[in-house]
Amino acid sequence: DSLDLHNITTVETAPGNIINARYLNLDNFDLSNELCFELHRVFLFYSKDRDVSSGHLLIQAIETFFEFLEKYNQSQTDTLKIKSLAMVGSEVFRIYLRHCQKNELNINIPAKLKAALIGYAKHTRLIPIPSLPNVNFILSPGLIFSNDQLKA
Numbered sequence: 001d002s003l004d005l006h007n008i009t010t011v012e013t014a015p016g017n018i019i020n021a022r023y024l025n026l027d028n029f030d031l032s033n034e035l036c037f038e039l040h041r042v043f044l045f046y047s048k049d050r051d052v053s054s055g056h057l058l059i060q061a062i063e064t065f066f067e068f069l070e071k072y073n074q075s076q077t078d079t080l081k082i083k084s085l086a087m088v089g090s091e092v093f094r095i096y097l098r099h100c101q102k103n104e105l106n107i108n109i110p111a112k113l114k115a116a117l118i119g120y121a122k123h124t125r126l127i128p129i130p131s132l133p134n135v136n137f138i139l140s141p142g143l144i145f146s147n148d149q150l151k152a
Helices: 034-047 052-074 090-102 108-124 147-151
Strands: 011-012 016-020
Touching: 011 034, 016 034, 016 052, 034 052, 034 108, 052 090, 090 108
Parallel strands: none
Antiparallel strands: 011 016
């Protein structure tokens, strides 16, 4: 019997705390969708070996990234829409970083997502290891600034 990840909605973290996959309650977050299912697998894989705060931060990162991708995909042609994590590359992640900055999100949110995606890719080999840009400097609490903005 194989494990059906669609039915798993919580993770027990390394210290033994239970975290609910809150993002499953987002509008349009559907585990029959490849991207949503992959994000869910990242959470299940990454959070089990981390502390509670790390798991909660990843939930927040998945929520903000999913909401960002929904808006991003609305302005893309079908061939450019992000339908799986394998399609998330440097350019899309840079746009996500700008989204985080614009919305004054804590830099730890995209940093946690990046760490989780790379860790998941390296350890499971279910997606290619993404080449993502650095999550750069905090110049003000909660704000993200890229090298390009610092040069301006």
